[in-house]
Amino acid sequence: MEKEKAILVGCQLPTDPDDRFTYSMEELASLTKTAQAEVILATTQKRTRFHPATYIGKGKLEELAALVKETEPDVVIFNNELTPSQIRNLSNELEARVIDRTQLILDIFAQRAKSREGKLQVELAQLKYALPRLVGQGEGLSRLGGGIGTRGPGETKLETDRRHIRSRIDEITGQLAVIVEHRKRYRERRKQNSTFQISLVGYTNAGKSTLFNRLTMADTFEENLLFATLDPTTRKMQLPCGYTVLLTDTVGFIQDLPTALIAAFRSTLEEVNEADFILHVVDSSDANYAGHEKTVKNLLREMEAEQIPALTLYNKKDRTEPSFIPSPHGEHVRVSAFHQEDLQMLRNRIEAEMKKLMNPYHIKVPAEEGRLLTLLRTETILETMTFCEDTHLYICVGYVFTNSPLNGQIKKYTARKGEEKFDV
Template identity: 50%
Template sequence: MGEVESREKAILVGCGSKRDEWEVRSSLEELSRLADTARAEVVATFVQFRDKVDPAWFIGRGKAEEIAREAEEQTVDLVVFDRELTPAQLHNLERLIPCKVIDRTQLILDIFAMRARTKEGRLQVELAQLQYLLPRLSGRGRELSRLGGGIGTRGPGETQLETDRRHIRRRIRDIRRELEQVKKHRALHQSRRRKNEILQVALVGYTNAGKSTLLNRLTASDVLAEDRLFATLDPTSRALPLPSGETVLLTDTVGFIRHLPHQLVAAFHSTLEQVKEADLLLHVVDMSHPEAQEQIEVVESVLEELGASHLPVLLVFNKADRVAEAPLLAPGRDTIAISAFSDRDLEHLVRAIDARLYETAVIGRAEIPAEKGDWLALLHSRAQVQETEMDGSCLSITFRMPKRRFDRLPPDLLSQIQILSM
């Protein structure tokens, strides 16, 4: 009851070419889910089909006036446009419409501000919000005075922004310095993991594909998992033991979405760099979603932007329990269909991860002198030892090891190894 009463009333507005009607309406449906995540109640939706957006109003002036009348009649709190508005469009619409006007970018930023839990996450969101707001401040005195809080004002807020642009630029510099320190701290942890040769697997995918649920089920964790967009913002890592005896680090990451604000991609770049360090990406897809193929393409586009498109990927089609039969979405790709709530499916997935990590493994035989106990310990910690024989004063060990690990063995140990197959 409390949450329903506190919800702001919202009108959603979409615009696009008639040729792309399906995409326009689909994007508006997603915007409605974003609004729900931000705790808004959608009371009306407007769509205008036109070949080009109006440079001054985004939609036509007549449609803008119609929306203004509807906003007044329904006493709505905000109007949300499904594309990023230019400063000029935002300024004109705010003068005409008698309530808050925000766009898709600002709504997503608002959700991120609401969801961020760690200090780094909050700094990244604030940086993105300030970068978004800075070019949109001039001439907004009257409009800002009626915002009053709620959706579109979470995070740094509007009070200082209204009066002091220099303060914003100074704050942006300060945040970037703080994030640089956090980045150095993470790089230190990353180098330790690399030194210890811990294999890393990253969960990536469209928002609400079920990544957090999968992390929880695979590692017996309690990461927040909700049926809402962007339930997880801050990356979470957990240990995952594999059948081979290997233990990998499984990391959950922020979900992607179409028209993801470039400010957010830039602000979260340091966090998402963990994706680039992974030995394997688990690209989790909601196979029950009618636009699963489009969502795959969005995620692959963001991975390319991050410089992570070259990494090995296992496509994990999740929520198989919701569909009658698996659609053929990725012929020729490395895929597996599962339900995160099926123990049997999870066993299959863990075996698939194990096999994928060792796909480029080196099988070798090492002749270890009896006095080289450190070499023996190293092989046992980094490889799957398959056979051990005593040969005179040497121990002959046959092993299987991921190629990346093999390439990092000490040169004097490498000289004692015969490669049997790669």
């Protein structure tokens, strides 16, 4: 399939530092590549504020119109969210398909969504984005016929009137409410089963899915593209001690994520809020790793998830820049998803971090309590189990969670302070 040709347009305000703006334009190019288009050129302008009618100034617009005539791109992509009137005016001036960063991200999400929930979330975000722009785009809607910013579950809905769109929004919201309720029940069941839940979070393309696949032996889609993973996936992961935890791979974060998408994917990101532990994956080979780390931490704060215990993983250590300096705040380790020894070290570290959240136990269990001994192996971190032939008791030392249903039985076989004899 022949790739679409795209021109990128950015406008830098005084509040945007040079390095952040440059990175934002580079990220827009990466997003365009992910949307399966080719960037033929990029143009930028510095202004004190966005032009209310055309985003960029009159002179720059004339220059852009000449470039469009000369290169005949399929689409012109603007780096910020455009108002309905800006889209209409730019479309008329440039006589080309005009989309903004939000539409581009929505298009990528439309391509990536595989599950029913993911597709509904994308359609909801597309409809909410389209609703105020129906008048703004006017007749241009009838000309849309495929390409970046137009495809996906919600594309045909753009031509319907407001009443139909609102009706569809209500319908999708109801369907998503049912899915959210199911997800909530699954999470409650996992909590009742005292399953320890770990969420992988991080900036898009930090390597979360690659780590997830190596740690759980899963086959989640992984590629060097932004938003390669859209639907959250949960798999079992066994720690060196034999204890099984649940690991969830989540959708990647991004700076300036459209508000429509944050709202639409709130239920997906709720997996993070329900986690007992967070692994924050940072691509240490990216020149803007510090900005990525800050973006994710800010979003976690907005989601009220910053109080959850976390460990920062600086991934891709084999490709790290010489100037890389880990953040002085919080615990961190440096890993490569392709080094088996790093993965083993990470499993050991997760186990060590879990112990900090658990209570130690030291008990003597009768040999006939086979079921309890099995549960100690699978539902606690059992460090040692020694059989004493004289007493026919197993001496078990390990760690257990406060809310574990095994606490009653563990207490039964724990010696009272100052007593040598155990209550058996």
